Amino acid sequence: MARRPRKIRRRRLLWGSALGLLLLAIAGCAVYIYYIDRSVTLQFQGRRWTLPAQVYAAPLELYAGAPLSMTDLVAELARLQYRMSAKLDRPGTFRRQDERIDIALRATRFADEMRPAQMLTIVAGARSIEALRDGSGHDIPVLRLDPLLIGSIFPTHGEDRIVVAPADVPALLPAALKAVEDRKFDTHHGVDPEAVIRALWVDLRSHQIAQGGSTLTQQLVKSYFLDSRQTMGRKLNEALMAMALEAHFSKSDLMNAYINEIYLGQDGDRAVHGFGLASQFYFGKPLGELDLAELSLLVALVRGPSYYDPRHHPERALARRNLVLKLMVDLKVISPEDAASATSRPLGVTTRAAGAYYPSYLDFVRRTLRRDYADSDLTQEGLKIYTSLEPRAQDEAEQTLDRELARLERSRAATTASLDGAVVITAPASGDVIAIVGGRRIGYSGFNRALDAARPMGSVVKPFVYLTALETHRYTPASIVQDAPVDIRMSNGTHWRPLNFTRQIYGPVPLVRALAESMNLATVAVGMDVGVTHVAQTLQRFGLERAPAQVPALLLGAVNATPLDVAQLYTGLANGGYRMPLRAVRTVLSASGAPLKAFPLQLTAIADPEVVFEVDEMMQQVIERGTGRAARGVLPRDVVVVGKSGTTQDLRDSWFAGFSGSHLAVVWVGYDDNRPTGFTGAAAALAIWSRVLADLGTTSWSAAMPESLNEVSIDYFTGLQIEGACANADTIRIGVPPSTQLAKKPGCIAAAAPSPAGRLVERLRAIIQQ
Amino acid sequence: MIVRIAILLVVVVLAGCRSLLSSERPPSAAVETPTPTAPSAAPAPAAPVPAPTAPVRQFRLGSAASALVTQAHARVAAGDYAAATATLERALRIEPENPLVWIALGRVQLAAGNAAQGDSMGHKALGLGTGDPNAQSAAWHLIADSLIARGRNQEASTASARADALVPH
Numbered sequence: 001m002a003r004r005p006r007k008i009r010r011r012r013l014l015w016g017s018a019l020g021l022l023l024l025a026i027a028g029c030a031v032y033i034y035y036i037d038r039s040v041t042l043q044f045q046g047r048r049w050t051l052p053a054q055v056y057a058a059p060l061e062l063y064a065g066a067p068l069s070m071t072d073l074v075a076e077l078a079r080l081q082y083r084m085s086a087k088l089d090r091p092g093t094f095r096r097q098d099e100r101i102d103i104a105l106r107a108t109r110f111a112d113e114m115r116p117a118q119m120l121t122i123v124a125g126a127r128s129i130e131a132l133r134d135g136s137g138h139d140i141p142v143l144r145l146d147p148l149l150i151g152s153i154f155p156t157h158g159e160d161r162i163v164v165a166p167a168d169v170p171a172l173l174p175a176a177l178k179a180v181e182d183r184k185f186d187t188h189h190g191v192d193p194e195a196v197i198r199a200l201w202v203d204l205r206s207h208q209i210a211q212g213g214s215t216l217t218q219q220l221v222k223s224y225f226l227d228s229r230q231t232m233g234r235k236l237n238e239a240l241m242a243m244a245l246e247a248h249f250s251k252s253d254l255m256n257a258y259i260n261e262i263y264l265g266q267d268g269d270r271a272v273h274g275f276g277l278a279s280q281f282y283f284g285k286p287l288g289e290l291d292l293a294e295l296s297l298l299v300a301l302v303r304g305p306s307y308y309d310p311r312h313h314p315e316r317a318l319a320r321r322n323l324v325l326k327l328m329v330d331l332k333v334i335s336p337e338d339a340a341s342a343t344s345r346p347l348g349v350t351t352r353a354a355g356a357y358y359p360s361y362l363d364f365v366r367r368t369l370r371r372d373y374a375d376s377d378l379t380q381e382g383l384k385i386y387t388s389l390e391p392r393a394q395d396e397a398e399q400t401l402d403r404e405l406a407r408l409e410r411s412r413a414a415t416t417a418s419l420d421g422a423v424v425i426t427a428p429a430s431g432d433v434i435a436i437v438g439g440r441r442i443g444y445s446g447f448n449r450a451l452d453a454a455r456p457m458g459s460v461v462k463p464f465v466y467l468t469a470l471e472t473h474r475y476t477p478a479s480i481v482q483d484a485p486v487d488i489r490m491s492n493g494t495h496w497r498p499l500n501f502t503r504q505i506y507g508p509v510p511l512v513r514a515l516a517e518s519m520n521l522a523t524v525a526v527g528m529d530v531g532v533t534h535v536a537q538t539l540q541r542f543g544l545e546r547a548p549a550q551v552p553a554l555l556l557g558a559v560n561a562t563p564l565d566v567a568q569l570y571t572g573l574a575n576g577g578y579r580m581p582l583r584a585v586r587t588v589l590s591a592s593g594a595p596l597k598a599f600p601l602q603l604t605a606i607a608d609p610e611v612v613f614e615v616d617e618m619m620q621q622v623i624e625r626g627t628g629r630a631a632r633g634v635l636p637r638d639v640v641v642v643g644k645s646g647t648t649q650d651l652r653d654s655w656f657a658g659f660s661g662s663h664l665a666v667v668w669v670g671y672d673d674n675r676p677t678g679f680t681g682a683a684a685a686l687a688i689w690s691r692v693l694a695d696l697g698t699t700s701w702s703a704a705m706p707e708s709l710n711e712v713s714i715d716y717f718t719g720l721q722i723e724g725a726c727a728n729a730d731t732i733r734i735g736v737p738p739s740t741q742l743a744k745k746p747g748c749i750a751a752a753a754p755s756p757a758g759r760l761v762e763r764l765r766a767i768i769q770q
Numbered sequence: 771m772i773v774r775i776a777i778l779l780v781v782v783v784l785a786g787c788r789s790l791l792s793s794e795r796p797p798s799a800a801v802e803t804p805t806p807t808a809p810s811a812a813p814a815p816a817a818p819v820p821a822p823t824a825p826v827r828q829f830r831l832g833s834a835a836s837a838l839v840t841q842a843h844a845r846v847a848a849g850d851y852a853a854a855t856a857t858l859e860r861a862l863r864i865e866p867e868n869p870l871v872w873i874a875l876g877r878v879q880l881a882a883g884n885a886a887q888g889d890s891m892g893h894k895a896l897g898l899g900t901g902d903p904n905a906q907s908a909a910w911h912l913i914a915d916s917l918i919a920r921g922r923n924q925e926a927s928t929a930s931a932r933a934d935a936l937v938p939h
Contacts, residue, residue: 061864063834112856141837142864429866430859576897578890587856600855601862601875603890609897661867702867704827704900 036237037244040225044245049260049274051382051591052152052160055365057389058434058586059110059144062122064131067697070124072392073101079391080146081285081350091117092289099123099130106286108146111386111587111595148391149280151362153369155379158269162276163382166256168288172333173275174255176299179331180324182216186251190217190242217242219302220258264298265305272305282310282349292334293342296324297349310349318347360438361389363448364564364584372597373588382591387584388432393663396695397423397435404688405440405669412678419677421669421685422449423692424567426582428574428664430601433584436564447672450563455670458557458646458681459518459627460566460655461539463573463615465527465555466515468538470611472530476736477512477614478714478721483522488552496552498524501647501680510719512618512734516626518645520556527555541606543568543579557646566657567666573616574659576703577607610706610737616642617734619658620701624732625716627682628656631690640700641693645681652676656685661699665689709735712742720745827901829870835861839874851882869899869909876912880919888916907936 060076062068068076077094082103085093091106100123107117119135120143132140154160178185184192192215199213214222221241245254265272265281272281278298279287290298300320301308310317325339334342365387369378377383405419425435438448447453469475483506488496500506500520514522527535532550539548539559548559561569564582572579580603588597619642622628627645635641643658654669654677667685670677677684705711713722713731721742722731736742831839838861845854858875865871876891892913899905910933917926 061834061860063832063864065832065834066864112853142834142860144860427863427866430862432863576894578894586859595852598852598856600852600879601859602887603894605890605893704898706897707900 033240033244036240037247040221040241040244041248043225044249044257049161049163050155050159050380051163052154053369053378053381053383053385054152054162055150055362055385055387056147057150057387057391058432059147061142061144062120062129062132063142064129066129067127068124068129069127070096070099070101073122073124073129076145076392077101077103080148081283081289083285083289088119090289092285099125106146109384109589109593110144110147111589114593147386150358150387150389150391153362153366153378153385154270155375158271159273160270160277161260161273162280163260163274164276164287166252168286169256169259169275170288170290170295172292172295173259173287173299175333176295176324176328177216177255177258177302179328179333180299181219181302182214183331185216185255188215188217188246190244190246191215191239196239214238215242216258217245217254220254220261221245223261223263224257262302263305264301265309284350291342291345292325292338293321293345294348296328296342297321297347300324310347311351314347321347358389358391358394358436360448360450361387361394361433361436361584363438364433364436364451367451368583368585368599369588383596384589384591384593385585386587386589388427388430388434388586389584390434393425393692393696394435394437397425397437397665397692400688400692400695401437401667402440404684404691408669408679408684408687418671419669420449420672421667421688422453422563423688424450424563424666425692425696426567426571426664427662428571428659431571431580431582432586433564433567433582434663436584449668449672452562453668453670453672454560454562454565455653455668456557456648457559457561457566458648458653458655459520460644460646460657460681461554461557461559462515462518462523463619463644464538464542464569465523465530465535466511466618467573467607467611467615468535469511469526469530470614471538471607473737474530475511475526476740477510477618477734478712478719478736478740478742479511480508480719481511481514481522481526483507483509483514483519484525486521486524486528488524488528490552498553498556508719510714510716512621512714512732513626513716513719515618515644516621516624516716518622518627524552524555528552538607539569541579542572543581557648563666563668566655566668567664570657570659570664570666572606573612573619574664574701575603575612576609577605577612578603579606580604610708610735613703613706613709614735616701616703619644621716621732623658627680628658628686630682630686631693634687634690635694635698638700639698640702641690641698642701643686643689645686647680647682650676651678651680653681654679654684655681656689658689659701660693661701663693663696663698665692667692705735708737710738710740711735712740714742715745718745719743826903827899827905829868829899829902829905831861831868831870832865835865835868835871838864839871842874842878846878846881851878854878855882867898869895869902869905872898873905873908873912876916880912880916885916885919888919889913892916903936907933909933910936 074096082092082094084095086095088095088102088104091104094101094103100121103120105118105120108115121133122129123131132143134140152160195213218238221238225241260274260276263271263273264275264278267281272278275298276287279285279290282298283290283294297310297317300317307313308317308320322343325343328334329336329339365385369385401421401423405421409419420440422439423435423437424433426433436450438450439446485505486498490496498520501518505521506519509519509522532552532554536548536550536554544561544565548554551558568582571582580601583599585599587595590596620640622644623631623641628643631641639660641658641660643656646655647653652670652674655667657666667689669679669684669688711733713727713733714720715722716730716732721744723744726745838857842854842857845857855875855878858871858878861871862875872891872895876888876895879891880888892909895909895912896906899909910929914926914929914933917929
């Protein structure tokens, strides 16, 4: 009797707890789904892709007279991925007819304005632009081409993207994605059961979980919310999340999110996300300009960006692209004729080497901005950064460095590709840094020698020794100094006995020749006379950040500087005694285009223009007669440039620094491990320096002589004043202060050189005649 | 203030034109109609190498730089000094050795409250303008105004006097 009720009771308990458990499970499930739904919705609603800052090069300025040939213009348009098209039917195209080029310019945002798409006609001669006209044939005085996108500053996890708005997306792209990835996208609720069953069947047969069966929404969820591991639990989660998204967001919202989110390639540390960036990464132009074949290739990549990488596996990529085209025909998205013509097209991806990717320069941009911005601002806020980079100069410098280093190595049968170097090029008048090459491996973001290789300056320091001497007004460029043995007792009791590079002793020489031929003994004599302390102060005044050790060896360049430091120091010499901070960044805009920060040009007077002019003229003789002579064989005869070579102990560092009217360049060559190179500054760095300047079509250094100086003729070797008929090949003309008394070369008849009073009369007459 | 700066900028442009008008070249080489054979970007120094007697030069703005100075002028009138500066820096990249561009840039710096830069740019223009009394006079005027803005009236009147000595009113 007692057993039955107990049994019933037990059964009831069992049912009860089962029911309870079930209810609990249902409640748990409901809570879980609610939780998923809420969190997915909230996260997605407030979605903000982290937007790496986009970095732009300086736009090319076009105007009548600009020194750009037709070849230069076509090369620049190619760099900007403008396409030749006779029809000229959309922005980003151009056509060429003899000396005339018509361009359909893209709408472009510059640092200071937004310019709508417009037509432009350029008439170009052999060496310069002759005329610019707008679409209706009116002359345009000046106009900029688009600034080239040169890269972005992405976070350490490497996700880089360019977000596109639905209006920027060609209608064909969503259609193609649906055709290839998710035919029922418009009607399903996040999952496509039929596709799942089909995929499951394949999975079961192959005993592994393969890709497939995922809707676009599921792919979006996986990329946006989950990591890439594929487990059954995750699959379920993914499906739930996809359904949640579908319940709350429109199909067009989801499609746009997908287009911006999906992973489409890898570039070193950088993960290429979204079709906007992929378009730039593979084709170098905006998504809106892609044709059917190009768009189909990007769609093909969705399935496996590395497996179908068009740069590494072009056959696979081509086969899959053509499959995408075929699927689009099957679904009547495109006509068979269009597909056939697209199928016959090559892949058309840009090559990496020609791509706009300048890590050394970007490195400098990043360092400049770190002073003002947190890393997260740079990597997440979508800033637009406008720089001074000139792609033409940068490409030229990169190629010349590698080519010349290879030539030097061949000449010495040196170990291949271990000699390295760096190049910095600036526009001296504005302080714009237009090119930075941090090493020989182009496009490789390793050790940036231009910014980080702090090496002894060697003789490139000498102009500052002579400048300090001229500032005392006890010296002029024509002063006679003694190049004689030097013996300096150091505070620790040792003796310093430097030698000339040639091991020769030259005796009395004019200051200009001592600098031109880089005489060590004469330089030390002058430097010791004016004081090492003063020379050190001069260097700091011109922009050397660290105070150099005040030892006599400073006079011969025992002070470490990077190529960028040297460029900063020489800027004051190129600018008539004004220092200006070297700038890579001109302007920073917010994601919406509001100006955030500008780096305007800033001048600080640091030396008398007269003294700087004298030093510059002395450096002109370095090129004409001194250690820089070899440059004359490379540069056009009539182009005046000034500069100074530098070589350090045992030929470890080879330097050349100098400038023309339009460019200032610093070149360093050496080994990273500081081995001797076997090359002087004149042998290695100068060859690169002069080749780069020649290829850039640099203009003459043509500073006007300050009115407070007097031009005299002297004998280069002796410094004796030359008058009238005595002038010969050794005579140089040089500016000196008017009070300068010069010894005259004996045996010459004094010609009628105008006296200061005579000059004044001449000037007054000239003014009156106006 | 803005109006004053705008007027000063116009003066700068006119200074370029005036020096042109006073030259012996026919007026067909005016700023508005550059001859296609002579690249308008380059200032026309009387001699490439400084001769013992200081050559008399007449700087003028090429058509590109002239258009940019005019645009900068409009931006100053709108109170946007940063944009005006950016525009003048474009002109400077085209004609880095033309003192008239430096004077225009210095004027904007001065207007934007950066008198020290106005002063420096005036001196820079003075050096570049060697041999051109009009350009040098305009540079001295900029220096004088920059000195006044910094309360250095004594030096300013000296600078003004030098400007007037070069080009009397």
